[in-house]
Amino acid sequence: MGCCSSKEERELKYLEKNHIPLDEVSKKHKADSLKKRSSEIASRDSNPRNKKSGEFSILQDPSSNSPAVQADEVKEKTPPTSPPSRPQVNNYKPKKPKLDVKDFQFVNLKGEVRVKPPGSINGQAFSIDTCEDCDLYVVDACAQVMIDKAKNCRIFLGPTEGSVFIRDSVSCKFAIICRQLRTRDCHNMDISLFCRTMPIVESSSQLGFFCYDLNYEALTSHMQKAKLSTLHNFWSRIYDFTPKAGNWRLLDPDHTVQKLLAPVPEEAKAAFGEHGKEGPLFVTWGDRDAPSNDYMFVIFSKKKEEQAMQFIDEAKQKATILRCNKVAIGLDMATKMVNTTSWAKSAERDLSEGECVGVEISGPGCVSQLQGSAAALSGYVTEKEEVGAMFRYLGVETGTGHQ
Incomplete structure (x- = not known):
């Protein structure tokens, strides 16, 4: 294209078209000039240093598959690359609802009925302070509960994950489900109790204890929220920091929560919902004198809870459940139990591989009525109380390191 547009070519074509004669020298000069011009253009275009990006040589077809053309085409079409962007992280955290401390306490009340229904506490801490002649019900799971200066009150506390502290209180009645109970400077109180650890008495007197027995509609979920197992109830294993006769006693087995708190207010009945004898919790006899000379201990190995x-459900209909526990016993304890009984040697390994559930039973004819059921459910059975005594309080603490 460059040589076809040169000045010399135009002049030559004009002379030939108009039949203007040229002398041979002039004609040869023109031809040599055209040839030289074409050679210079071809030489320039063949050198890649002299060619701009995307520009084709005069003597080169743009549709050619030559490497030079392809490289320029790729370079022209490929968009510039940018560094990969970092993924955006959403650091937004929804704000927790602000809690009002007044919703988690009963303070300075006299002669009142107050009820906290399920869902109103939702695992928070709760406090009761300076209340007199009141019916106070916390029918929900709590983190911990502090009670100070209560007088002549009837108080119900749902499952508490931590401790229930009762201080400087007098002439009260309590129904409590908790991990740990501590009383200090308290006098003349009756307590229906489920306690994961050994209840603690300090500088207190005339305290009466019996096993908690009231099931209510939301109790199973509240027990789960408080991380409490129905198999860990050591309500009668009292630890007294200031031991003295008359400080505490175990009440007769005919005591119940319903009798203790009677009359139960209608507001509390509504909070309890459907309830009855059937539920997650069951009554144990505790450390009272056994109701019969007949005795049996049944232990179930790991994964047999x-x-x-099932055995406990049957046993509580036919006999009296003295105590139960769930704990890992280890090979040494398992071997000791096997050597004390007539159990097969294989029981050593079976019982040492994880947490076991042990149940102590008493009542006239309990062995003949329940031995077959226990064996059918893969339980190990013995009538030797010394074996049950090895197991009953393993892993049970006061919360202060004492066992």
Whole structure:
């Protein structure tokens, strides 16, 4: 294209078209000039240093597959790359609802009925302070509960994950489900109790204890929220920091929560919902004198908790459940139990591989009525109380390191 547009070519074509004669020298000069011009253009275009990006040589077809053309085409079409962007992280955290401390306390009340229904506490801490002649019900799971200066009150506390502290209180009645109970400077109180650890008495007197027995509609979920197992109730294993006769006693087995708190207010009945004898919690006899000379101990190995609960359901209908526990016993304890009984040697390994559930039973004819059921459910049975005594309080603490 460059040589076809040169000045010399135009002049030559004009002379030839108009039949203007040229002398041979002039004609040869023109031809040599055209040839030289074409050679210079071809030489320039063949050198890649002299060619701009995307520009084709005069003597080169743009549709050619030559590497030079392809490289320029790729360079022209490929968009510039940018560094990869970092993924955006959403650091937004929804704000927790602000809690009002007044919703988690009963303070300076006299002669009143107050009820906290399920869902109103939702695992928070709760406090009761300076209340007199009141009916106070916390029918929900709590983190911990502090009670100070209560007088002549009837108080119900749902499952508490931590401790229930009762201080400087007098002439009260309590129904409590908790991990730990501590009383200090308290006098003349009756307590229906479920306690994961040994209840603690300090500088207190005339305290009466019996096993908690009231099931209510939301109790199972509240027990789960408070991380409490129905198999860990050591309500009668009292630890007294200031031991003295008359400080505490175990009340007769005919005591119940309903009798203790009677009359139960209608507001509390509504909070309890459907309730009755059937539920997650069951009554144990505790450390009272056994109701019969007949005795049996049944222990279930790891992964047999469901079978243990089936046995307990049957046993509480036919006999009296003295105590129960769930704990890992280890090979040494398992060997000691096997050597004390007639159990097969294989029981050593079976019982040492994880947490076991042990149940102590008493009542006239309990062995003949329940031995077959226990064996059918893969339980190990013995009538030797010394074996049950090895197991009953393993892993049970006051919360202060004492066992």
